[in-house]
Amino acid sequence: MPLPVLSVNIPAELKKLLQWVCWRFVWRNTVWSKPLYNPATGQLGDATDPSTWVPFDIAFDAVLSGAYDGLGFALTTGDPYTAFDLDDCFDPRTRQFTNAQAERIVRTVNSYTELSPSGTGVRMLVRGAKTSKKSKKGGVEIYDHNRYVTLTGMLLKEIFHHAH
Helix, strand or coil: CCCCCCHHHCCHHHHCCCCEEEECCEEECCEEECCEEECCCCEECCCCCHHHCECHHHHHHHHHCCCCCEEEEEECCCCCEEEEEECCCEECCCCEECCHHHHHHHHHHCCEEEECCCCCCEEEEEECCCCCCCCEECCEEEECCCEEEEECCCEHHHHHHHHC
16 A cells, blocks of 8 residues: 655645656566556656646646546656655654665765655655766666656655654
């Protein structure tokens, strides 16, 4: 079961953009994947095709309806955002990082940071372009276009705040 989406925490500047999709868990080849969907049509979406994206309210309402497991944001060359995806680096029970590299990245970057739908990963969105062509290194993925990222609005700073 994915974390719920807390729309109030998702930055207003992102909500204004027409780059929203939905996703749902699908079992493929022994692993769960999260294909994206256009909630306006119910058809598969495409992170490179703006005609399959919708405004935030439509995507969020589709998630609230239960038709989809979560919300996604399509990254493009036309927006200023880069996403960091840090998998399996956080223990939601202890509210502690389980990976020192991920914790260093989060503290160094100090940007919009939230838990992934599983609650065990971290997503960060920053203003800026990727400086390397490489997208994956170790447990870190960095994307700035032609991908979508899942967003939950479950801010990491709030998780830490409530832990103390």
